[in-house]
Amino acid sequence: xxxxxxxxxxxxxxxxxxxxxxxxxxxxxxxxxxxxxxxxxxxxxxxxxxxxxxxxxxxxxxxxxxxxxxxxxxxxxxxxxxxxxxxxxxxxxxxxxxxxxxxxxxxxxxxxxxxxxxxxxxxxxxxxxxxxxxxxxxxxxxxxxxxxxxxxxxxxxxxxxxxxxxxxxxxxxxxxxxxxxxxxxxxxxxxxxxxxxxxxxxxxxxxxxxxxx
Amino acid sequence: xxxxxxxxxxxxxxxxxxxxxxxxxxxxxxxxxxxxxxxxxxxxxxxxxxxxxxxxxxxxxxxxxxxxxxxxxxxxxxxxxxxxxxxxxxxxxxxxxxxxxxxxxxxxxxxxxxxxxxxxxxxxxxxxxxxxxxxxxxxxxxxxxxxxxxxxxxxxxxxxxxxxxxxxxxxxxxxxxxxxxxxxxxxxxxxxxxxxxxxxxxxxxxxxxxxxxxxxxxxxxxxxxxxxxxxxxxxxxxxxxxxxxxxxxxxxxxxxxxxxxxxxxxxxxxxxxxxxxxxxxxxxxxxxxxxxxxxxxxxxxxxxxxxxxxxxxxxxxxxxxxxxxxxxxxxxxxxxxxxxxxxxxxxxxxxxxxxxxxxxxxxxxxxxxxxxxxxxxxxxxxxxxxxxxxxxxxxxxxxxxxxxxxxxxxxxxxxxxxxxxxxxxxxxxxxxxxxxxxxxxxxxxxxxxxxxxxxxxxxxxxxxx
Numbered sequence: 001x002x003x004x005x006x007x008x009x010x011x012x013x014x015x016x017x018x019x020x021x022x023x024x025x026x027x028x029x030x031x032x033x034x035x036x037x038x039x040x041x042x043x044x045x046x047x048x049x050x051x052x053x054x055x056x057x058x059x060x061x062x063x064x065x066x067x068x069x070x071x072x073x074x075x076x077x078x079x080x081x082x083x084x085x086x087x088x089x090x091x092x093x094x095x096x097x098x099x100x101x102x103x104x105x106x107x108x109x110x111x112x113x114x115x116x117x118x119x120x121x122x123x124x125x126x127x128x129x130x131x132x133x134x135x136x137x138x139x140x141x142x143x144x145x146x147x148x149x150x151x152x153x154x155x156x157x158x159x160x161x162x163x164x165x166x167x168x169x170x171x172x173x174x175x176x177x178x179x180x181x182x183x184x185x186x187x188x189x190x191x192x193x194x195x196x197x198x199x200x201x202x203x204x205x206x207x208x209x210x211x212x213x
Numbered sequence: 214x215x216x217x218x219x220x221x222x223x224x225x226x227x228x229x230x231x232x233x234x235x236x237x238x239x240x241x242x243x244x245x246x247x248x249x250x251x252x253x254x255x256x257x258x259x260x261x262x263x264x265x266x267x268x269x270x271x272x273x274x275x276x277x278x279x280x281x282x283x284x285x286x287x288x289x290x291x292x293x294x295x296x297x298x299x300x301x302x303x304x305x306x307x308x309x310x311x312x313x314x315x316x317x318x319x320x321x322x323x324x325x326x327x328x329x330x331x332x333x334x335x336x337x338x339x340x341x342x343x344x345x346x347x348x349x350x351x352x353x354x355x356x357x358x359x360x361x362x363x364x365x366x367x368x369x370x371x372x373x374x375x376x377x378x379x380x381x382x383x384x385x386x387x388x389x390x391x392x393x394x395x396x397x398x399x400x401x402x403x404x405x406x407x408x409x410x411x412x413x414x415x416x417x418x419x420x421x422x423x424x425x426x427x428x429x430x431x432x433x434x435x436x437x438x439x440x441x442x443x444x445x446x447x448x449x450x451x452x453x454x455x456x457x458x459x460x461x462x463x464x465x466x467x468x469x470x471x472x473x474x475x476x477x478x479x480x481x482x483x484x485x486x487x488x489x490x491x492x493x494x495x496x497x498x499x500x501x502x503x504x505x506x507x508x509x510x511x512x513x514x515x516x517x518x519x520x521x522x523x524x525x526x527x528x529x530x531x532x533x534x535x536x537x538x539x540x541x542x543x544x545x546x547x548x549x550x551x552x553x554x555x556x557x558x559x560x561x562x563x564x565x566x567x568x569x570x571x572x573x574x575x576x577x578x579x580x581x582x583x584x585x586x587x588x589x590x591x592x593x594x595x596x597x598x599x600x601x602x603x604x605x606x607x608x609x610x611x612x613x614x615x616x617x618x619x620x621x622x623x624x625x626x627x628x629x630x631x632x633x634x635x636x637x638x639x640x641x642x643x644x645x646x647x648x649x650x651x652x653x654x655x656x657x658x659x660x661x662x663x664x665x666x667x668x669x670x671x672x673x674x675x676x677x678x
Contacts, residue, residue, distance in 0.1 A: 185484075
């Protein structure tokens with residue numbers, strides 16, 4: 001109890017205010033009703049593509065667990081090269097898109113990550129900064145976060161000869177505009193065949209759509 | 214029929230554990246969350262007891278000797294809130310009907326102490342006191358229909374939870390005052406300095422998008438505190454010796470020109486993860502003008518009339534920002550780019566006034582009976598009224614007695630009842646109509662409230678009555 005209150009030495013009966021207890025009570029109820037957690041597994045045929053089959057531009061959505069249907073959307077540029085034995089060296093560069101149309105690039109690159117991996121991979125972006133125009137939750141507020149994308153590489157689509165879809169789980173945390181954990185968040189990446197017509201956006205490996213604009 | 218379970222039993226146990234610690238949960242409201250009812254019908258701008266430290270510091274110049282004064286207000290408060298689904302509310306999922314619409318209730322006990330000491334030396338008087346003129350605590354009943362719900366962990370905290378589950382806001386004043394009686398002129402002047410400790414401790418349901426979506430429901434808990442300073446000035450004029458007094462006073466806002474800033478922590482629990490932010494809360498409290506007249510035409514009869522103007526228009530918002538960052542909000546409720554605003558709670562309150570009339574009759578020199586009637590106007594507009602701060606125009610009535618137990622010892626007790634006018638803000642609330650981070654769920658509904666309070670005070674005098 002704060003020192004100021006000790007100066008008034010009177011017995012008090014109060015409306016029971018214990019906000020920390022109320023918070024803990026909710027946490028317990030939430031954990032009890034959400035055992036199992038969200039699934040982040042891939043739905044494609046896992047496999048190691050070639051560098052040329054993987055490289056290209058993708059429409060990438062990061063869907064935060066606390067607001068899954070309002071994803072942050074990027075054009076993600078994938079560069080890849082062979083890394084024997086049975087691995088690929090690849091990188092992903094994230095260009096944010098406007099939250100109002102999910103099409104217009106805004107700001108500068110949010111960040112770039114590189115890895116050398118087989119089918120399962122982890123891309124650690126470290127700290128990224130996303131322009132405020134791309135923030136779908138607090139418009140105009142830049143987002144600073146530490147994020148890691150985890151998933152599995154997919155075999156190329158026989159019809160197109162290239163990897164068409166990737167997805168997985170996001171881990172990390174947002175520090176600005178407010179502190180928020182990203183555990184349970186998801187990401188998807190769908191190849192952009194025609195830059196003038198972006199592909200359909202999904203928010204998780206199950207293919208759920210986001211809220212419409 | 215939905216049943217509501219009050220948490221009174223656990224509250225009584227918790228209160229016992231608070232022995233020797235003051236929680237100062239003022240609930241006997243004037244307008245807004247003003248809780249200055251200490252002194253009962255003897256707390257006013259022409260009083261001479263220690264409550265003058267707040268109501269009019271010039272009043273202590275009219276007392277004699279040294280006085281120790283303690284006052285306790287013990288209140289019971291009942292509020293009901295009935296919310297119909299608004300167009301902006303998320304649909305209630307099948308099986309969760311009543312999660313966000315229906316009736317919420319509270320029945321709270323609370324107490325607020327006041328203590329002061331005054332002394333007079335020749336024509337000078339000095340005083341020291343502690344009290345809570347602004348504050349309130351609420352603890353809403355749970356909704357038993359959702360106890361142990363296997364799917365939705367949130368609705369058990371009640372329909373009102375999107376605005377408040379429980380919480381308190383308080384500004385405790387520590388006052389040092391001095392007054393001077395200008396000889397036989399009948400005029401006394403007083404000034405006081407206040408050191409103020411303000412605290413906020415609240416929790417509510419929230420989603421990141423400020424909707425009422427049960428699937429995204431989380432919790433947002435705020436704990437902040439800070440120190441401020443202010444002053445009071447007053448004058449009292451004895452127009453007719455021992456018969457007619459006129460008093461006027463002014464209490465400045467905390468931090469005088471305004472701009473309270475409390476520091477603390479915001480804890481958000483979303484999607485199974487807890488995150489903490491070090492934050493500041495920006496808000497403003499009002500300044501207050503008071504004027505009163507006391508008329509004692511005979512030894513056994515006294516009439517009182519007094520009023521106040523509380524400038525609650527100072528409370529336009531409560532803004533939660535990253536620590537050290539400014540709160541810059543656009544007209545549509547959005548935050549200026551990179552301003553650091555996390556949550557903004559629009560208030561847009563109005564100035565409010567109060568007027569009270571009282572009478573005292575001495576059955577004999579040692580026993581006084583007193584009564585009073587009052588009216589206080591509402592400070593909270595329909596557009597921003599929500600269950601955290603429930604206000605309405607209200608009428609009050611008080612009845613009590615003051616007894617001289619010993620030559621220098623007076624004990625007073627009275628009962629105060631406040632009758633709040635009902636309010637229906639369905640379709641009028643605008644909290645959901647602004648942009649994030651100022652958006653909150655619609656709080657339109659029917660608000661009903663009453664409050665009863667027992668006031669007891671003891672005045673011990675030394676070297677004079």
